[in-house]
Amino acid sequence: MSGDTGRTWTVNSDLAGGGLLVVIAAVALVYARDATFNVWIFPRITAIVLAILGTGLLIKGWLSPDRRKVFDDQGANTVLPFAVGLIVYGVLFSRVGFVPTTIVTYAAATWVLRRRFTLRSAAISLVIGTVITLVLYQVFTRVFYVPLPEGTWWQGG
Amino acid sequence: MLEGLSGMLAPQMVLTLALSTLGGAIVGGVPGLTATMAVALLVPFTFALEPAVGLVAIGGTFVGAMYGGAIPACLINTPGTPSALATTFDGFPLTRQGKGQHALVAAGISSAAGAFIGGLALLLLSPPLAEFSLRFGPPEFFWIGMFGLTMIASLASGSLWKGLAGGALGMLLSTIGIAPALAHARFTFGMPGLLGGLSMVPSLVGLFAIPQALRLVEAHRERPRIVEYRESRGVAAEVARALVLHPMTLIRSSAIGTIVGILPAAGSPIASLLSYNEAVRWSRHPDTFGKGTVEGVAAAEAASNAAAPASMIPLLALGVPGSPPAAVALGALLLHGLRPGQALYAEHAGIVYTFIWSMVLAGFVIMAISMLASRYLVRIAAFPVHVLAPLILLFGVVGSFAIRSNVLDVGVMLSFGLLGYLLDKMAFSAGPIVLGLILGPIVESGLVSSLAMVGTGRSWLDVFVFRPISAALILLTLLSVTWPIISRRLLPSAAPAIAAAGEDA
Amino acid sequence: MKSRSEEYGEPLLLIGLSLVVALLTACGGATESQAEAVANYPRRPITWIVAFDPGGGSDIEARRVQSSLEDKLGTRIQVQYRSGGGGAVGWSDLVKQNGDGYTVGGLVIPHIIIQPLALDDTGYATEEITPVAWNVSAPAALLVVENGRFETIEQFMTYAREHPGELTVGGVETFSTSDLALAQLIDSSGIDVDYVPLTGGAGPLLNSLRGGHVDAVMLGTSHAVGADGIAALAVAGSERFETLPDVPTFKELGYEVTIEYAWGVGMPADTPDAIATKFGNAVIEVMKETGVAEALLAGGLSPLLIGPDEAAQYVARQKTTYEALMPLLDKLNR
Secondary structure (H helix, E strand, C coil): CCCCCCCEEEEEHHHHHHHHHHHHHHHHHHHCCCCCCHHHHHHHHHHHHHHHHHHHHHHHHHHCCCEEEEEEHHHHHHHHHHHHHHHHHHHHHHHHCHHHHHHHHHHHHHHHHHCCCCHHHHHHHHHHHHHHHHHHHHHHHHHCCCCCCCCHHHHCC | CHHHHHHHCCHHHHHHHHHHHHHHHHHHCCCCCCHHHHHHHHHHHHHHCCHHHHHHHHHHHHHHHHHHCHHHHHHHCCCCCHHHHHHHHHHHHHHHCCCHHHHHHHHHHHHHHHHHHHHHHHHHCHHHHHHHHHCCCHHHHHHHHHHHHCHHHHHCCCCHHHHHHHHHHHHHHHCCEECCCCCCEECCCCCHHHHHCCCHHHHHHHHHHHHHHHHHHHCCCCCCECCCCCCCCCHHHHHHHHHHHCCHHHHHHHHHHHHHHCCCCCCHHHHHHHHHHHHHHHCCCHHHCCCCCHHHHHHHHHHHHHHHHHCHHHHHHHCCCCCHHHHHHHHHHHHCCCCCCHHHHHHCHHHHHHHHHHHHHHHHHHHHHHHHHHHHHHHHHHCEHHHHHHHHHHHHHHHHHHHHCCHHHHHHHHHHHHHHHHHHHCCCCHHHHHHHHHHHHHHHHHHHHHHHHCECCECHHHHHCCCHHHHHHHHHHHHHHHHHHHHHHHCCCHHHHHHHCCCCC | CCCHHHHHHHHHHHHHHHHHHHHHHCCCCCCCCHHHHHHHCCCCCEEEEECCCCCCHHHHHHHHHHHHHHHHHCCCEEEEECCCHHHHHHHHHHCCCCCCCCEEEEEEECHHHHHHHHCCCCCCCHHHEEEEEEEEEEEEEEEEECCCCCCCHHHHHHHHHHCCCCCEEEEECCCCHHHHHHHHHHHHHCCCCEEEEECCCHHHHHHHHHCCCCCEEEEEHHHHCCCCCEEEEEECCCCCCCCCCCCCECHHHCCCCCCEEEEEEEEECCCCHHHHHHHHHHHHHHHCCCCHHHHHHHCCCEEEEECHHHHHHHHHHHHHHHHHHHHHHHHHCC
16 A cells, blocks of 8 residues: 555644543532532542643643644544444444344454455455354353343344 | 372362363453453352362462463453553563564463462461451551552653543542442442443453554554564573573562452452562663563563462451452352361361462463463464454453443443543553552542541541551552652662553553 | 545445344244243243352352252253442342343342432332342341450440440441441440441451451351351340350340341342242242251351242331431441
C-alpha cells in the first residue's frame, strides 16, 4: 500500500484528557449532590481529587500543549468502523443472542482485516466465524454452565 | 509430612497434578478467562471427587493459570489473568524485539521458582506466617492500600500528573456498587447489574485487551503481524543462566509474593506489581526495565506464582481463604465434612500434605510445559492480525460475561475498552487506573472498619498509628513517596529510569 | 472518502446477518398447555442460581442437595454463579426469569429480606421471590477468643455494663445477621458496645477476632463449631444448639435474641403453585435422608424442614422482626 496515510489528526492530550476527567468527576459530584451520609465521603473526596488533577492537566495543556497524533486517515478508516461495530455488538449481544451476533461480527471482523475483499474470502471468514462461535457456545453452555445469552427479543423478555 | 509426599507421588495424583496444571495454564492463557474461573469450572468435578484429588486439581489449576496468564501477556501485550499485568511491562517489549521465546522461558522458570518457594513456605512456615497474617487488622489493610497507591508513581509512564489522575479515576470507579460495609448502593444509575460493582476481569480486559486489539487493527495495514517469527536456539540455557546467576530477583520476588499472598484482600495482581516495582527500585540497571529484560518478567511472574500457594496458608491454618481459588478449596473441604485447622492436620494429615506437596511440585510441571512449549507458543506472536484481533475481542467478551454471568459486565468491558483506547491515545497509561480500581475498595473498607474501631478509650492515633505493623507500613509509604527524591541524592542514575519503567510498549 | 473495501463491507454484513438470523429463528419448540407443563415437570434440566461466589455457603448448600435432588426429580440441576452486591445481583436476575420452575435460586436469610429494606434499589423485592423451602439454619452466636478475657457470657455482659462503649463487637458488614442479632441483644439488655463492620466475610472477621482487633464477634454457630481458638459465649434461639451443649442461649439469661441464618430455595413469584410445591417438597425429602442431619450438625448447622406451604410465612415472620429492629440498626451503624 502507498506510504501516504492521509490526513493526520492531532489533539492536545493534556487538554483532552484533563477535560474528560473533569467531566467524569463533575458527573460523580452531581450524582452525589443530595447525599449526606458517610457512604459518600470516599467517592466525593476521590472525585474532588480527580477534578483537581484534571484541572491541573487543563492548565498544563493550555500553558505547554502536548500535541499528540491521535489518528491518521488510514488508521481511522479501519479502527472507527471497528469501534462502532464493537459497540453495536455489545448492544445486540444480549438482545439478539450470542450465537447470531458473534458469528456475524467475528466473520465481518476477520473479513475486513484480511483485506482480500472477495466473496471467497467472505465465505471463508463466515465459516471460521461460525465454527469458532458454535464451539465456544457449546463449551461454555454445556461444559461450564455459563448461560450465554439466548436473545431476549426471541423470548419476549 | 513424608506420608503426604509419597501420597503425592502416586501415579493418580501425579496425573491429576499434571493435567490440572496444564488445564490451568491453557485457561489462564486465554485473555478473559482467569484462574478463579478455571477453578470454578472444576467445582462440579472437585466436589464429587475424593478430597485429596479434588484439592490437588484445584491447586494445580491455580498455579498453572498463574503461569498461563503470562503467555498472552508476553506475546500480545494482553494479560491472560489479572496477575500477569506486570508481566506485560517487559514481556511484550521482548517479543517485539523478536525475543518472545526468551520472555516465555523466563516466565516459565520464574513461575516455577515462585510456585516452589511459595509451596515451601506453605509446607514449612505455615504456622508462623498464619500467625503473622493475624496481626493485620482493618488499619493495616488501610495502610497497605495507601502504600499500594504509591506504586502509581512508578506505573505512570511519562506524566506523573496523568498517572495520579488515572489512579484517582480508578478509585472513583471502584466506588460503583454497594459501599463496603455500609449497605448503600452508589452510582448504579438504576441498574441492578451494577450493584456488584466493576468486576476485575471486564475492567482489565477492557483497559488492556481491547485497546491492544484496536491498536493492532489500526496499524494492520503497515504491520500485518506483531513480529516475524525467528527461530532461536539455546534460549532456555541463556535465560536460565541470566536468572540463576542473579538469584536475588527470584528470591525477593517470591518472598514478596508469599507475604502478599497470605493476606486475604490483596492477591496475585498486587503481588506482581509490587514485586516489579521493587525489582526496579533495587536493580543496578533500572533503565533496562520496561524495554524488555527477562528480569522484569521474572520479578512479576515469581511473585504471582508464589502468591498462589501462599494463599493456602491461611486456608489450611485458619480456615480463611487468601484468594478466590482458596475459597473454592475451602468449599470442597467443607462439603466433605473436613474443617481446616489444627484438627485437619491432626486427623487428615495425609490429605493436607498431599495437597501441600502438590503445590510445591506444580512448579516442576510448569517448567516442563514451558520448556517444551515455548518455542511453539512464540509463533502465536507471528500470527496475522486478522486472526489475533478477532480472537482477543471474542474471548474478552465471553470471558467478561462468564465470570458472573452478567450481561452488564460485557457493557462494562466495552465501555472500559473505548475509554482505555481514548486514554491511550492521550498518553494515559492504564496501569494506574487498574491500581486505583483494585486498591480503592481496600483503602475504603479499611478506612470504614477502622473508623468504627475508634471509640471510648481508643483514639484515632491508637487505631491508625500506634500499632506496630501500621507504623511500619506508614514508614514504608512515606519512604516510597519520597524515594525518587532520596534516590536522586544517593543514586543519580536511578531516578529517571524509575519513572520510565512500566511504560507500555 | 470511503475506499472500495468499506463499500463491500456493509451490504455483506447485512445479508449475512439476515441469513443467520433467519436460520436460527427457524428453530422453534413445540408448546404445551399449562396443565401438561405442571404434570410433566420437570422435563428439562433446572438451573440453580447461586448468588455468590463458588465455594461459599450458598454454593455448599446447593451442592449438598444437588445429586439427591437430581435423583428425586429425574433431571439435571445446573448450578450457575451470578455473584455481586451481596447476592442482590443474582436475586434480581432470579426475579426476571420465567416462572416455569426451570430456574431456581438459592436463598439466604436475612439477606433477601433485609437488603430491600436497607437499600433503595436492589433490583428485587422480597415478595417477588416465592420461597419453596428452607432447609438449613444456624442461630446467631456471640464468639470470643478461647481462653481469653471472657469465658462466660455473664462475664462479658458484666464488663460491658461496667465499661460502656469500651467493647467492640465485629460483624459482617452492616444490615446482616451480625448487627441484627447485636441490636436485639442491646435492645433487651441495654449495654453499650461499639459495632465494627468488617468486610470480606466471616473468614477475615474471625481473623480479626483472633488477632485481637475486636473483642468479640457476632456470627453463627457454624463458625464456632470446629474453629480453632474460637469459643461461643451464647447462642440465639430458644434451645441450646445440639453440638454446642455447654453454650447457653441468650434467652436463658433473659435476653431476647432470635436472629438466625437460614438457607433455602426460591422461584420467581409467578411460578404455578403446583410446580413450586413439587420442587420444595423434593428438597425437604432430601433433607430427611440418612446422614444429612449428622453432616449438618457436625458443621454447626441444623436442618430446617420448612416446606413450600410454610416457607412464605417464615419469611413474613422474620420480616416483621427485622422491620422492628431497623431504627436500632440505623443508630448502631451511624
